[in-house]
Amino acid sequence: MRRIVLFISVSFCFVQVNYGQFIFPKSIEREHPRLISSKVSKEDILQNIENSKDVKQSYEAIKSKISKYVVQYKTDPEWLSSRFQMYWNSHATDVYVDGEFYSHAKGKAPVPTVRFTGQRDYVTDYKTPSLEDLKPYFEDDRGLFLQHKKTKTWEWVKPSKTGRIIENTNEKIMRIARDAALVYFIEGDADYAKLATHLFDVYMQGLYYRNEPIDMQKGNVQNIIGLTSFQVIKENIVDELTQCYDFLYHYIQKEHKSENEIYATSLKKLAEIIIKNGVPDNNWNLHQANFVIQIALVLDEDKTYADGKGCQYYLNRVFNESEARQWSVKDVLDYGYNQDNGVWNESSSYALSVAKGYTHLARTLQNALDIDVIQFMPVIPEAVAVMPQYLYPNNYIVAFGDSHYGPLETEPFLDLVANAQQFNNREQEETFTALLYMLQDKNEGEHKRNEKNSIHDILHNTKVHLDESIAPANKGDFMTTSFYAPTVSWVAMRNGLSSKHGLMVSQVGSLGNHAHSNGIAMELYGKNYVLAPEGGRGSSYFRPDYKDYYSQFPAHNTVSVNGKSQYNKMRSYYPFEVKRLYPASERKTGYYPNINFSDIYFNEPSTNSDQNRVMSIVRTGETSGYYIDVFRSKQNEGKDEYHDYFYHNLGQELKLTSENGALLNLVESSKLTSKAGNIKAYDYLWDEVSTKTNNTLNATYNLSIEGEEQVHMNMWMQGNENREIFKVKSPPSEAFRHGMIPKNIEEAPLLTTVVRQYGEAWNRPFVAIYEPSTTSEPSTIKQVDTFGSPSNKSFVGLKIESLQDKTDIVFSSDVISKYAFQNINFNGTFGMVTSEENKTTLFLGAGKFIEKDGFSIQILGKKSGAATLVYGDNMQLTCDDVMLLTIPDTYKKGEVVLTFGFKQLRGERLKMNGKNVVNFKVPAMNFQEVSIGLK
Numbered sequence: 001m002r003r004i005v006l007f008i009s010v011s012f013c014f015v016q017v018n019y020g021q022f023i024f025p026k027s028i029e030r031e032h033p034r035l036i037s038s039k040v041s042k043e044d045i046l047q048n049i050e051n052s053k054d055v056k057q058s059y060e061a062i063k064s065k066i067s068k069y070v071v072q073y074k075t076d077p078e079w080l081s082s083r084f085q086m087y088w089n090s091h092a093t094d095v096y097v098d099g100e101f102y103s104h105a106k107g108k109a110p111v112p113t114v115r116f117t118g119q120r121d122y123v124t125d126y127k128t129p130s131l132e133d134l135k136p137y138f139e140d141d142r143g144l145f146l147q148h149k150k151t152k153t154w155e156w157v158k159p160s161k162t163g164r165i166i167e168n169t170n171e172k173i174m175r176i177a178r179d180a181a182l183v184y185f186i187e188g189d190a191d192y193a194k195l196a197t198h199l200f201d202v203y204m205q206g207l208y209y210r211n212e213p214i215d216m217q218k219g220n221v222q223n224i225i226g227l228t229s230f231q232v233i234k235e236n237i238v239d240e241l242t243q244c245y246d247f248l249y250h251y252i253q254k255e256h257k258s259e260n261e262i263y264a265t266s267l268k269k270l271a272e273i274i275i276k277n278g279v280p281d282n283n284w285n286l287h288q289a290n291f292v293i294q295i296a297l298v299l300d301e302d303k304t305y306a307d308g309k310g311c312q313y314y315l316n317r318v319f320n321e322s323e324a325r326q327w328s329v330k331d332v333l334d335y336g337y338n339q340d341n342g343v344w345n346e347s348s349s350y351a352l353s354v355a356k357g358y359t360h361l362a363r364t365l366q367n368a369l370d371i372d373v374i375q376f377m378p379v380i381p382e383a384v385a386v387m388p389q390y391l392y393p394n395n396y397i398v399a400f401g402d403s404h405y406g407p408l409e410t411e412p413f414l415d416l417v418a419n420a421q422q423f424n425n426r427e428q429e430e431t432f433t434a435l436l437y438m439l440q441d442k443n444e445g446e447h448k449r450n451e452k453n454s455i456h457d458i459l460h461n462t463k464v465h466l467d468e469s470i471a472p473a474n475k476g477d478f479m480t481t482s483f484y485a486p487t488v489s490w491v492a493m494r495n496g497l498s499s500k501h502g503l504m505v506s507q508v509g510s511l512g513n514h515a516h517s518n519g520i521a522m523e524l525y526g527k528n529y530v531l532a533p534e535g536g537r538g539s540s541y542f543r544p545d546y547k548d549y550y551s552q553f554p555a556h557n558t559v560s561v562n563g564k565s566q567y568n569k570m571r572s573y574y575p576f577e578v579k580r581l582y583p584a585s586e587r588k589t590g591y592y593p594n595i596n597f598s599d600i601y602f603n604e605p606s607t608n609s610d611q612n613r614v615m616s617i618v619r620t621g622e623t624s625g626y627y628i629d630v631f632r633s634k635q636n637e638g639k640d641e642y643h644d645y646f647y648h649n650l651g652q653e654l655k656l657t658s659e660n661g662a663l664l665n666l667v668e669s670s671k672l673t674s675k676a677g678n679i680k681a682y683d684y685l686w687d688e689v690s691t692k693t694n695n696t697l698n699a700t701y702n703l704s705i706e707g708e709e710q711v712h713m714n715m716w717m718q719g720n721e722n723r724e725i726f727k728v729k730s731p732p733s734e735a736f737r738h739g740m741i742p743k744n745i746e747e748a749p750l751l752t753t754v755v756r757q758y759g760e761a762w763n764r765p766f767v768a769i770y771e772p773s774t775t776s777e778p779s780t781i782k783q784v785d786t787f788g789s790p791s792n793k794s795f796v797g798l799k800i801e802s803l804q805d806k807t808d809i810v811f812s813s814d815v816i817s818k819y820a821f822q823n824i825n826f827n828g829t830f831g832m833v834t835s836e837e838n839k840t841t842l843f844l845g846a847g848k849f850i851e852k853d854g855f856s857i858q859i860l861g862k863k864s865g866a867a868t869l870v871y872g873d874n875m876q877l878t879c880d881d882v883m884l885l886t887i888p889d890t891y892k893k894g895e896v897v898l899t900f901g902f903k904q905l906r907g908e909r910l911k912m913n914g915k916n917v918v919n920f921k922v923p924a925m926n927f928q929e930v931s932i933g934l935k
Helices: 042-051 053-075 165-187 190-208 237-255 257-276 283-298 311-320 329-336 348-369 379-385 411-422 426-439 454-459 544-550 680-684
Strands: 005-009 014-018 021-023 094-098 101-106 144-147 154-157 482-485 490-495 503-508 510-515 521-526 529-532 559-561 570-574 577-582 595-604 609-621 624-635 642-649 653-657 686-692 697-703 711-717 723-730 750-758 761-774 781-787 796-802 806-821 824-835 839-852 855-859 865-872 875-879 883-888 896-900 903-906 908-912 915-922 925-934
Touching: 021 311, 042 053, 042 165, 042 454, 053 165, 053 190, 053 454, 144 165, 165 190, 165 237, 190 237, 190 257, 237 257, 237 283, 257 283, 257 311, 283 311, 283 329, 283 348, 311 329, 329 379, 348 379, 348 411, 348 510, 379 411, 379 426, 411 426, 482 577, 490 577, 490 595, 490 609, 503 595, 503 609, 503 624, 521 711, 521 761, 529 697, 529 711, 544 680, 559 609, 559 624, 577 824, 577 839, 595 824, 595 839, 609 806, 609 824, 624 642, 624 796, 624 806, 642 761, 653 723, 653 750, 697 750, 711 781, 750 761, 761 781, 761 796, 855 865, 865 883, 896 915, 903 915
Parallel strands: none
Antiparallel strands: 005 014, 014 021, 094 101, 144 154, 482 490, 490 503, 503 521, 510 570, 521 529, 529 642, 559 642, 577 595, 595 609, 609 624, 624 761, 642 750, 653 697, 686 723, 697 711, 711 761, 723 750, 781 796, 796 806, 806 824, 824 839, 839 855, 839 865, 855 883, 865 875, 875 925, 883 915, 896 903, 896 925, 908 915
């Protein structure tokens, strides 16, 4: 094998890459501080403070918060350090936890040691005390003395009920130390260095003698625990410790050289435990890596230490060495990302944050050492470029699993632009500048990461000057009509990108990390809002509402079997199978634009049930359209007790009516509970009323937002034998946190309809139509009728009449077979015929054949395919495979030809079923206008 070695010259060092590995420099020439940009000097900072009002205000705000502690230190040097949460009296070295809760500590160090936190869950009933309320040198067998959030009373509380108050308090004090060190670095005022060094010394001495905690249960907590926190990814104090040390570095070498070995050893102890514990194959790996990289960058060169473990050693550990719970950067990127489309194997919010984390990691290194690591992580630009696929038309991301609706953060795009500018990659610069301009308006060509204040913008060189000559990207290139991400079992279908008039459905299975037990779940969008939302994660991963409700079937828009559907959440291994998707995922051109559809199969593992969800978006006009939802469900062993169809919608009012508009006679009920044999999640539903009916159901969900016109979701559902309709309220969606809707609506219960089909629901599937509307753009559907098939009970036929003199005839089947309705013939699993005043559309979504009035399209290959024929005043055609186009023969003489583009196809005159027709063998082609006439 030929050996390839690539050398890249940089300002302060070189990086050599050999067989895909990162090899870091033998000599680190960059002076401290290294955690700020190498492009920034102290003189630059002082000049910006003097010349920029924003920077000056930002810096003075930091300084004013800590100056009182500097003054106080002169007369009472231990006032602030005594507020650290430490083992002041016992000097304990060994911490013991009982699973996710603190138990006790023992051992004896020569100095006070850092106290371990109280519990893994961050939620607690008690407030974090102010520094003034903390007692000095506090350590008491009774626990902590805290104020209850609700009762406002102060009481003794066992550490195991205090959340993360202990570690948060220590971080708050170290933040003061960090800021004092920053002021010292900028101004050279030794008084600030003295305070910062004292606080740093007390904490690091206390860390030096602390050992890794021990889980008495010998459970998984032992594999993830940190030195000061229950999770190594929550060792947030690493930020303050490393920054403080970095700013104080030269002061410590001059004034406290003898203690420097203790400081370095304590930092390395943190790094070792962070590497040793954790989770290697999801977002934990990134967070762990970021902590270790910060520690590495503030350490001296390897040769400085007796153990040889310095800056290069820990950078190499992170980037090149895979260990049990900390994989190398390359290995985790190869494992976690779909290399074809850049989707990370976690729910949407987490996937986007991971991409952001890796671009930030790369920018940290390029700022510190002028090293370009992006070039060796080619999937990261892919992961950033795919981000718009997560967006609804209103520019909020989808929220499946443990996610939240929110805007797409622009920091990753800026990071890649900055990377491209620094290392002269014009193509990358153009791509991500164009994407930024697509997502937000140009503003004077200058953008920056979302730092907390202006002084940090200067320190970290966050400003990016965008090239205004670059044109915004086309949304359709990055937000395709269909998108399928097998890495997380997720399908998105869009129809239109307008916030008000765009339509979108998001469907998800249960695969990857931060996934829920949800079957085939869906979200629906309409009129600026996600009207049928996901539920989010609840108050905390460690609270009952997450475990018992938000991660379970009844919190989602899905179907539960026998009230028992429930399987692994958080880390899940149950994807759905995408049988059909139209148009194909990421296809940008050449498809019929007015219809999307998906055909998805899922085996519900806990009940061994087959589930099939067919969904479609049908565009009826520039401002209108509707969704079709056909959900088939059956228990494979024939033990079908009932199947529950859950649908949740935003709003304040829900009306359930019969087909003639009469309100349903609903009575109090108590069947949706665990006492009735269902899983515990059903207990979170309340105000339950129901009625048994075989008739068609109409529902209207009304959403009223102050200052806006009312938004409605209009639901039609086909009736069936042995049905019961429930109207309930369900907990608010925890996915809304970032301003899509007002807070009062965020916190309001979701309007919920549960449709129970007793027995199986495969041959009596749930068939629903949803149409979003507003007061000024009312519903366009005026009538829905159904038809069946004597040969297949699971077949669904719909006749949907719209106010625009438009009729859609829909065919849906679980198997490819022949069906007929009126003068239409169909062979396939999904098709639609649309009749309008001046044209007819034959849409063969998945099948072999569709025909009306002598016009037909037939797939000639062995497999079913997709094709569309529009005929009337003109003719349009598309097909994904070779097909046979048949038209009535209205030509008496001459050779009939079909023309499209620069091509012509000869037709063959035939007599079929007693009628004269012309057949054309058409190759696969994009949707385009065709003409037929005599040659």
